[in-house]
Amino acid sequence: MLIVATLMGASASISTAWAQETHSHPAPEKLGTVSFPTSCAPNVAHDFERAVALLHSFAYTAAETAFQNVAKADPACAMAHWGAAMSYYHELWGPPSPAELQKGQAEVEQAQRLNAKTDRERQLIAAIAAYYRDADRLPPPVRAKAYEKAMSTVAKNYSADTEVQVFYALSLIATAPPEDKTHANQKRAAAILEPIYRSYPDHPGIAHYLIHAYDSAELAPRGLAAARAYSKIAPSAPHALHMPSHIFTRLGLWDDSIASNIAARTAAHNQHDVGEELHAMDYLVYAYLQRGRQKEAEQVVAELDAMDALSGSDFKVGYAATAMPVRLAMERHQWDAAIALKALPESAPHVAAVVYWARAVANARAGHPQAASDDIARLDTCRQQLQAAGNAYWATQVDVLSKEARAWQLAANNQPKEAVDQLSQAAAEEDAVEKLPVTPGPIIPAREQLGDLLLSQHRPQEALQAYRIALADAPGRLGALTGAAKAADLAGDTRTAQQMRAKLPEKID
The missing domain is CATH 1.25.40 (Serine Threonine Protein Phosphatase 5, Tetratricopeptide repeat)
Structure with missing residues (x-):
């Protein structure tokens, strides 16, 4: 043993x-307890x-x-x-x-x-x-x-x-259909793992896979015990230090997520694991922004910019390095910064699509709807490439991005009904599938964007409903809380406005 x-x-x-394999997580000094008898010597x-x-x-x-x-x-x-x-x-x-x-x-x-x-x-x-x-x-x-x-x-x-x-149990999690919102496979896996976990609390795989099994809005509360345990089972492993933040993110526990990813990032950097360092940095930027700690988010992105020779060809590296500056610009409605973004060299279609989406939406929301057209066309090309490659999950995600961009372009072209219809379709499509472990969530959830669009059209009650749905799936998101408070004020719902503001950070940089 x-x-x-x-x-x-x-x-x-x-x-x-x-150091050469960015998909891998460096060997931790402490690995936990494993007993696997074999017929070997x-x-x-x-x-x-x-x-x-x-x-x-x-x-x-x-x-x-x-x-x-x-x-x-x-x-x-x-x-x-x-x-x-x-x-x-x-x-x-x-x-x-x-x-x-x-x-x-x-x-x-x-x-x-x-x-x-x-x-x-x-x-x-x-x-x-x-x-x-x-x-x-x-x-x-x-x-x-x-x-x-x-x-x-x-x-x-x-x-x-x-x-x-x-x-x-891991094989069940790996084959869980993203469109199955009942999380049947994940629940089957958890039913296998939980009794074993009680008997073997220092087993690294059990705690690790329970976190993945519970990484959804429905199941996240059940994952807190495993989340807090895994980092102690393998405290030298960057991945073990990061994994709790999957559950913390689902529950809006931003301070916990920040602490988790600072530790994970430090360990990954010390062990030369670029992929895991960037993965932790992406979750860190996300959490900082939700906590209102914008200057610290800016600092992480500045440190990203100083990293040499990052390529989009490795999905784990490419996605995180692409998403961080996009999050920073789009969460703060800095449209000029978003318009200036560029895709990393050799980016896969679903990585480059994040930049094309940001530029298209930013152009539309800045009052330049025609300038969004080229990037919308690029999004369509990315979707077609993914469909041709049989990558249905990411083809769907890029289709959502394309619909969002079109919705904001329609809104800028004074077609409010068509814009709401398009963004409602995007929200329904996004709601129907689960995210993959590589990302803390969409840059800005489609349902939250729908609330923003409805609020801009002076439809506060409908906007508030969209924000409520968005917050049920992603608790504690700063944009949705802020929008919900504004919508509640305009709808005359003082109590809800107070409830939403009570959840906002005390200070926003």
Whole structure:
């Protein structure tokens, strides 16, 4: 059983690998408690469990290296190759690159050739093989579902095996349909994890995956205990320090989110994990803005501007680096700053779309509706590219952005009814799907924008209703609270206006 894993100075090459792989989270000095018996040689048991613990904290590159070292120490250990294959499958992030797919397939084949000594191990290897099978013709969601289905069988066969149950729960979260607002998969995962968590409170994967299971407006209150625990289970891991802010953001606990992401950012910077540092910085900017601490948000964006050679090709890096200056400009209605934004080099369509949206909306709201047309056309092109690539989730998100931009252009062109219709459609479309873990939420929720539009049309009661819905999904957002207070005043609803103002920060920079 691995109780505490510490980084030995053994491996400078591992540190270099971490710095190069921005999708990965560097190996923490403390990994928590993992018990994963295998038929491998007794002398590799500790190292194998350490590798599994790394995997649970999404330290993918370090986990890959650790599993490969186990394979070198025990060439007959089939499960070492299972672990290496698992390290290329980033279940809650983007799918493996072509190179990672090739490596994963090779590891699966080697694991199968070694013919693991126990049925449990053979079933786990068969499950990850289901993900890599036919990777040249089947899209990632189909293969992820195949893995989840295979893990369901393993979980039934080994219902008392903690690690099997934990990995199965993660597969359920990874295959949860974004459009399922009942959160059926997440609830199934939580029902598996919660009883195990009571027995194994120091297990990194259980706390980590409970946070992801509860990362929705409906379920977030249930995630507070795991959120506060995970950072203590693996306090040296940037990702463990950041993860509580997923729940804090859902609940509008901005001071907690700020503290969480300052710690995560510092740890990530010290460990040269650019992706995790930017991820924490994006959540930090978001929380600062909601708390009214605008100068501190400005400082984070200034520090972002000083970072060299950021590219939009890596989604985790590209999204965070793109979103931060957009948030800063758009949340504060600084239209000129938004109009001047530029997309990062090599940005994926759904990353560049954030900039095109900001420029289009800013031009329209600044009274230049015709100037918005080119960026609206760019948004349409991004959506078409995503649809052609089979990326339905992000195609939908970009369609929402396009409708929002068109709505503000219509409003600027004195077409108020058409503008409200378009923005109402965007809000309904956005409400119908959950966000992905890479973002704290939309730059400005469509429902909140609808409130702004209705308020500008002197329809305060309808605006207040839009703001209420927006706040139910994203509590504590400064723009929605401010707008709701204004709308309530204009509607003569003094009590609601007072309630909304009572939730505003005491001081706004």
